[in-house]
Amino acid sequence: MQTLDLLVIVAYLGATAWLGLKLSGRQTGMKDYFLGGRNLPWWAVCLSVVATETSALTVIGIPVMSYLGDISYLQLGLGYIVGRVIVAYFMLPRYYNGEMVTAYAYLGQRFGQTTQTTAGVTFLFTRLLADGIRVLAAAIPLKLILGGMGIEAGYFTIIVVLSVVTIAYTLIGGIKAVVWVDVFQMCLYVGGGILSIAVISAVSGGGWFGDAVDAGKLAVFSFEGNPISSPGSFVASLLGGAVFAMASHGSDQLIVQRLLTCKSKVEAQKALIWSGILVFVQFSIFLLVGLALWTYYEQASPASLGLTRDDEIFPLFIIEGLPPGVTGLLFAGILAAAMSTLSSSLSALSSSTVTDVYGRLRKKAPMTDEEGLRVGRWATIGWGLAFIAPATVFQSDEGNIVILALGVAGITYGGLLGAFVFGIANKRARAADANVAFVAAIAVNAFFFVMEKYVTGEVWVAWQWYPLMGVIVTFVIGGLLSLRHPAPDTEEPVKTAER
Template identity: 30%
Template sequence: MHPVDWFIIALYLGWIIWTGVQHTRGSKEIEGYFLGHRSNPWWAVGLSVMATQLSAITMVGTTGQGYMDGLRFVQFYFGLPLAMVILSVTAVPFFHRAKVYTAYEYLERRFDVKTRTLTSALFLLSRGLSCGTIISAPAVILSIIMGWNLTLTVLLIGIPTAIYTMLGGVQAVTWTDVKQMYIIIFGLMAVAIALVLGLPGDVSVGDALRVAGATGRMQAFDFRFTLSETYTFWSGLIGGLFLMLSYFGCDQSQVQRYLTARSEDEASSSLYMSAYWKIPLQVLVLLIGVLVFVFYLFNEPPMLFNPVHEARVKQSALAGRYADAEQRFSAAFATRRVAARALASADDAPARASAETTFLDSDAALRAVRKDATALVQEVTGDRTYRDVNYVFPTFVTTHLPIGLIGIVLAAIMAAAMSSIAAELNALATTTVIDFYRRLLKPDAPDAHYLTVSRIATGAWGVFTCIVALFATNLGSLIEVVNRFGSFFYGSILGVFMLAMLTRRASGTGAFVGLIGGMTLVGSVAVLRPDISFLWHNVIGAFGVVVVGLLVSLVVPVTPPASDSIA
């Protein structure tokens, strides 16, 4: 990589760190450190929430998803606007009036300490796993650029971020996110322009997208109702609704954001920002992935996007078979490029239909060669789950973007990742200290003591998430991995809050047993019915907790707590 790109990355990261340090004032008290004295404006909270979502996971995993599957992943977010409206009139007033540090404090007021503790523990496990996946995204990029060991790159990203989070607080995270949001959008738009300019002079954007549409990549809607397909209109609207309700309404990493807002109205406005802008931004990211696919129709891509695994195969006993596959791949690409040009220039329906058939046949032939090459990697490495979807976008950035723009895009990815990681670690530390340490071990210590413990907890979670990151890159599309982790827990956690907020008949024992029952049900479905998409786990878990919780509450009725509502 050119020294100019390194200078841009260093300059930007230095600027971000300086910004974070500037906003650590006022973090000497526990409320300032965790909630920023509840003083942030709605637009800053909204941008912070969106910056966390538009992390390196989005820029690496979602673009790779768009490259492989097209726009259909956007259906995953169809339930988000409705979720934002529901949460604005339910969760936001509940938590703001409660003056809590974590969402799970409310569960003790409504139920009991065991329900609060179990729910907090499930959050810590799910968010710890997801945070590890967030670290793995930029680690993939550095491992490609520098040829470094993946373990080293994970530590280089995770450890400094953990140290930065230990020193800062939620204010530093929020205002850093605000600046990063602008950089992320600029980087995405710059890549989109570079992709368009990289098309052949005689192929327009419309023609290129028509070729992509022939493969189904421009299809954004699938109205089939099936539990086995992850990305359909109905799975996104129903399963996605339950996932988003849990993520934004019950996940401390998000609840903590709008608890920093100055008022209920401003907290609600921050959620509406995501409701309005999340889907258009997601379409932009996926469209960039589609444009990368189109770019590689006319510019030969690598047969494998992960050079480390490619090198291992070339140094193995299967090197001869791999060399033969490379020759077949180059020939198949040349055939597909001709077919793509013919389809792009076809000007009437009969010619377009004939050209489309030829193109799809050549595309299938190219994919068959890639499949053979992937099988060789799996045979050499012993990893039967190997996919290189997460390496597509980084490969394009580092091999085809001009000097300077590479640095800008990588700086945006790195900074977005570090900000997202910092936010997650801050939420993990908050829950660890408030829901476990202060509640169960040392309830009467001064703020200075809790801040010290918070920093220790942040460091411990940083180590844990680095370990998770080492395994996450081989689990498939990173954007799918992080949502698969979350969906295993989110529905059941949402079910507990549904019991708490929607009915007075649920008892503490009912909620506790219901939570265990919901998790057991989701685990059973995941093992016994792997054909059911993970998005439906959110629905299954939520209703499982509610049904089991209400049934147990009939046997063990409610014992009125000191207060079962929030004034």
């Protein structure tokens, strides 16, 4: 690792902040700050959605999956496409029915204030934990970089620096800055993956692909194992992945906020569906990176290479296998992935804080546009600093960092998606029914997650099933409770007072 690499990384961080501020324009109110004036092109939103859900988890976490196994992770990508199509035509039209700023505004219309606030607070807590892990994923390779240069920096210091830089352009530029920087960042880290494959192919003469074929590592579909407890099985990946995508892209403000920046519902649908195709291609690229590394390191285990985490295998190659300057550029790509997700989270967290929590709990006159903008910016700063805590706590976890983040997010995804679908499908349901069912769904998923990670160490239910399990619990409990109320006479959803 050379000084030139560090200079490239520092230049990238500065250029990112400058680019975000330059492209953002002035923010005059909440609609500009949170929705970019609702005039962003669909292709930019599409790339922003992909960059938002990618993060450093994909860049450093997915290659190790094929390095240690095969490319069956692509099954999940197929499920993601199916889930996006359902969201595009089933849930998006309801968000564009009116001037909604957050995904949870629909729940407020359907069930009332407490349900919207409950969903908003749940999103805030879950996003804080899941994206704290994503910040850690970016800190892992950066720590290796600095260590290779003789600079000892702890995770805490690195996390703070990443958070401050990202807060800067998110705070001033709003969602418009986030989307345009995401476009730039996605091109950088995907290009880095392709460049790594090209370098290894040049060194090995392209023999890595043949080695992978001979070893049976190009298997895409896996029908072995119990589909309930085997995360890599076809059924869990396709069906569970589809429901997971419905939850993450239909009820998570992180993604829905981007879709609401499009000019129309049709453009939002186009952005969402195409994002699924691009994610599948992106998964393929980084799985191929893992196969190439498997040959490059002569099938050695990460531990035998002196690594403390499996996730360090790709960062190790970037340090050892690439020329100066290019190494810095590749690490800048990893930082790009991390910062795109962090900035997206900050924007989504601040919008949900203002609309679903602050705006609902305040007792004074309705919130003005200027007040909402001011509170949103303070919320951006607060949440940016709050990411430091979970990122620091989860650094001791030794499991695959991708699975850890998805598992944490899946705990509440089922309840959130269940509440949306429940409100649409069950016309007699009231606020209390939805709230009790929502909490029960989260409790069930949290039980299985805690038992696996901290008690038994065994997988009872694969993480892909968490959203579907949450939906089922919500429908069963909410449906039983709704039987207390008479069925409505009309086909329109009942707007109820809270009981």
